[in-house]
Amino acid sequence: MIALSVAAALAVFIVYTALAGNGVAQLRPSSLVGHSGDVTLVGAVVGPVTGDAYSHGGLRFRLKDIGSATPARVAVDYRGSVPDLFKVGRHVVVEGTLRNGVFVAKPGSLVTKCPSKYTPAKSSNT
Amino acid sequence: MADLGRSALLIAFGLIAYALIAGSYAAWKRRRRLALSAQNALIAAFPAVLIAALVLLLALGRRDLTFVYVWQHTSHKLPLGYALSAFWGGQEGSLLLWLLVLTGYAGLAVWLNRRSRELMAWVVPVFALIAGFFAFMLCFVSSPFHMQPAPADGQGMVPSLQNPYMLAHPPLLYLGYVGLAVPFAFAMGALLSGRTDERWIVATRRWTLAAWTFLGVGQLIGAHWAYVEIGWGGYYAWDPVENAALMPWLAATAFLHSVMIQEKRGMLKVWNMVLVALAFNLSLFGTFLTRSGVIDSIHSFAKSPIGGWFLAFLGLMIVFSIVLIYWRLPLLRTKTRLESLVSREATFLYNNLLLVALALTILWGVLYPILSEAVRGETRSVSKPYYDFFLHTFGLPLLLLMGIGPLVAWRRASLRSLGKTFLIPFAAAVMTGVALLALGFGSSWPGLLAYTFAAFVAASIVLEFVRGRRAAGSLTRLVSRNRRRYGGYIVHAAVLLLAIGIAGSSAYQTVRQRVLRPGQSVEAAGYTLTYLGSNGIRGPNYTGFRSAVAVSGHGERFTLHPGMNNYAIEGPATEASIYHDPRSIGDVFTSAQVVNANRGTIDLKVEVKPLINLIWVAGFVFVAGALIAMWPDAVEQKRLAARYAAGAVPAGL
Amino acid sequence: MEWALALAAVLAVVAVVFVARPFLRDPAPASDRLDELAPEARQRLALAEERDRALAALKELEFDHRTGKVSNDDYRAQVGPLRRRAAEALRALERGEGITHERVTAPEERAGR
Numbered sequence: 001m002i003a004l005s006v007a008a009a010l011a012v013f014i015v016y017t018a019l020a021g022n023g024v025a026q027l028r029p030s031s032l033v034g035h036s037g038d039v040t041l042v043g044a045v046v047g048p049v050t051g052d053a054y055s056h057g058g059l060r061f062r063l064k065d066i067g068s069a070t071p072a073r074v075a076v077d078y079r080g081s082v083p084d085l086f087k088v089g090r091h092v093v094v095e096g097t098l099r100n101g102v103f104v105a106k107p108g109s110l111v112t113k114c115p116s117k118y119t120p121a122k123s124s125n126t
Numbered sequence: 127m128a129d130l131g132r133s134a135l136l137i138a139f140g141l142i143a144y145a146l147i148a149g150s151y152a153a154w155k156r157r158r159r160l161a162l163s164a165q166n167a168l169i170a171a172f173p174a175v176l177i178a179a180l181v182l183l184l185a186l187g188r189r190d191l192t193f194v195y196v197w198q199h200t201s202h203k204l205p206l207g208y209a210l211s212a213f214w215g216g217q218e219g220s221l222l223l224w225l226l227v228l229t230g231y232a233g234l235a236v237w238l239n240r241r242s243r244e245l246m247a248w249v250v251p252v253f254a255l256i257a258g259f260f261a262f263m264l265c266f267v268s269s270p271f272h273m274q275p276a277p278a279d280g281q282g283m284v285p286s287l288q289n290p291y292m293l294a295h296p297p298l299l300y301l302g303y304v305g306l307a308v309p310f311a312f313a314m315g316a317l318l319s320g321r322t323d324e325r326w327i328v329a330t331r332r333w334t335l336a337a338w339t340f341l342g343v344g345q346l347i348g349a350h351w352a353y354v355e356i357g358w359g360g361y362y363a364w365d366p367v368e369n370a371a372l373m374p375w376l377a378a379t380a381f382l383h384s385v386m387i388q389e390k391r392g393m394l395k396v397w398n399m400v401l402v403a404l405a406f407n408l409s410l411f412g413t414f415l416t417r418s419g420v421i422d423s424i425h426s427f428a429k430s431p432i433g434g435w436f437l438a439f440l441g442l443m444i445v446f447s448i449v450l451i452y453w454r455l456p457l458l459r460t461k462t463r464l465e466s467l468v469s470r471e472a473t474f475l476y477n478n479l480l481l482v483a484l485a486l487t488i489l490w491g492v493l494y495p496i497l498s499e500a501v502r503g504e505t506r507s508v509s510k511p512y513y514d515f516f517l518h519t520f521g522l523p524l525l526l527l528m529g530i531g532p533l534v535a536w537r538r539a540s541l542r543s544l545g546k547t548f549l550i551p552f553a554a555a556v557m558t559g560v561a562l563l564a565l566g567f568g569s570s571w572p573g574l575l576a577y578t579f580a581a582f583v584a585a586s587i588v589l590e591f592v593r594g595r596r597a598a599g600s601l602t603r604l605v606s607r608n609r610r611r612y613g614g615y616i617v618h619a620a621v622l623l624l625a626i627g628i629a630g631s632s633a634y635q636t637v638r639q640r641v642l643r644p645g646q647s648v649e650a651a652g653y654t655l656t657y658l659g660s661n662g663i664r665g666p667n668y669t670g671f672r673s674a675v676a677v678s679g680h681g682e683r684f685t686l687h688p689g690m691n692n693y694a695i696e697g698p699a700t701e702a703s704i705y706h707d708p709r710s711i712g713d714v715f716t717s718a719q720v721v722n723a724n725r726g727t728i729d730l731k732v733e734v735k736p737l738i739n740l741i742w743v744a745g746f747v748f749v750a751g752a753l754i755a756m757w758p759d760a761v762e763q764k765r766l767a768a769r770y771a772a773g774a775v776p777a778g779l
Numbered sequence: 780m781e782w783a784l785a786l787a788a789v790l791a792v793v794a795v796v797f798v799a800r801p802f803l804r805d806p807a808p809a810s811d812r813l814d815e816l817a818p819e820a821r822q823r824l825a826l827a828e829e830r831d832r833a834l835a836a837l838k839e840l841e842f843d844h845r846t847g848k849v850s851n852d853d854y855r856a857q858v859g860p861l862r863r864r865a866a867e868a869l870r871a872l873e874r875g876e877g878i879t880h881e882r883v884t885a886p887e888e889r890a891g892r
Binding site for chain 3: 141323
Binding site: 028 | 284285479483486495505506507690698719
């Protein structure tokens, strides 16, 4: 019985700590509108991909919602190191702020999610 | 040939379905021949699945692109070894691997224990239930034998998977994941048959230890691969796919400890049932996590063909476990109570609570995005700070307990005798802590605590061997007469090395990132790294570049060559360059990206990670310790055989 | 691929034969009853486990005492009760063995005679 009560106490502790704001909002392109300030954006890369992450203009691409067909697209302006697996269709996570309709990324914050090679291979590229 | 594969799978499915239905009926109605027949069906499933597996292997080896699966995961230029490893590269193949290992393990375990007919009568249908799901999926939902007209070339394999470590990592993990099904099936079989004795534990002890070892080593290899191949500079990112293997491993660790209490004191029977079910269901969940897109988004999970099936099956197994345990609760309750909060049983219990708490914390972190999306419509996720916090909160006391446990006697330990046995380790810890503080290690309190506790544990393990050797006469005699205990101590030593390695390479690492032109340098932890320049390179299926970085410092000079490979079909891949520093048993890790090819400018990232190589060394020590603990003991085997043979009452006598 | 289908057919036949084997080997057995542990045998098994547990605990206590983990006082305090427990388990086992010697058959079968 000691074991169960201690376990219960631990459970409460964990739930509390997790809910107490350790969570970081991961927004999708479709829900980005209206959020100001630093957020984390997660989406699938949509072409065309132009520019260079190390040049003045930065790397430019668009993101759409993963797994759903909503038309929402967000233009991203990125500088810094680009992960290997980055390409059109990849699921990526990037931090930054929405400014004048363009998501300006925090330099170096672009990360690809662990390869989604286990989900069905077809991914629409628009 | 695909027809052969499909037929073999259908035959396997038929055999498994028979084993399930006939086996359950035979166990319920106590029909001897039918139970034997069901057992045979389960055993026969393995060769059938093996044939299907060989068909797929052959297709992969020949690069037969008429197989959709082969087309999706290989290409003509892909070297043979990697083409074969594509077997587990995709969903269908990995389901097939699961089924292959499961039927192999199940057949062997059941055959080895065929004399315990009463227990096996129920164990067979439980195995068949699990195998049945995978066979069903392979036959009717997710077949590896879909065909197509042959295209020109395959889609190729992600370059980061073309690495020797990736040949070992998934199979080892699967041998571990699936291995946890064995103690689970025996435990549920024991509950179904109403047997409350330790037979199922005795029969599966080595299976559990082996599965646990495979799972641990598999994870270490995966971590090593991530470190050297992916090149982001780390070895564990708390990614759901990584956590998927860690959670069952933690639960299995708890289980391995608490069964010792059941064997020694006859208590915690209910807890052990719960733990083994938890370990197995976490293992299923882990497979499910990596096989469906559920963590990406609840929407992509719904679209994945197997997501719904997997969830339903997982739900079924969880309900099945809970119902069985609840039903047999009266049989499992014992009168034995914990005699003292200061006893080895108690420390095992604390160890269990911490391990399970850590596993559940990680589970919560993994589920959080899905739950928050379902509840709030907005995906929130937890990240490194969350996991680090709980790793410290639960992991550090666990580390300390590893040193305390062996020093405490069973049942009851008086504070006076504790004081005596604790003295030397405690002194070692205090001295280490003070010395480290003086040397400036106070910059990270978790790191300092980790090192201090490690000193305590190291001293306690060394003392165990020294005192034991004195009592037994020689080291060999000591270890061979107490294989489980001293094998366990060696495993603890491995965990100790792991903890020190992790603490050093995370709490005390130095990271620098700078854009450099040829001739420019950057400083990191006493090293000066000067970028000399880059040139292009060419390989069998890639082009790319390599830079030359001259490093000097701490009396050493060496050159590193970070760069990138650009694969024709699959795209770019970072090639990190690592120097293993004997002075700090650590690494100088570098990776580079091209900023301006004409001017030769690169973006160089340097990470100096002390003691990181202890992590890999720990893997070897871990295996050695586990092998010693598993080593068969003829005397013990005979005694156990006598105990259980005497108990059986043959029918018809 | 005809040979593939032929091979599959052979496989199927072999599988069926293997599954039917217990019935083919023993078409009319004296008893088709699955072995069942009689209550006395279960009791005896529990006692055997209890005995082994007590003996192992004694052995471990001796070892811990010799390596200095358990002090002389603690040893003296624990060895007595442990020895008694082991002796009790051994005695209970011997008594139990006596009983099952006479009642070797399961109750239903004796009633059938």
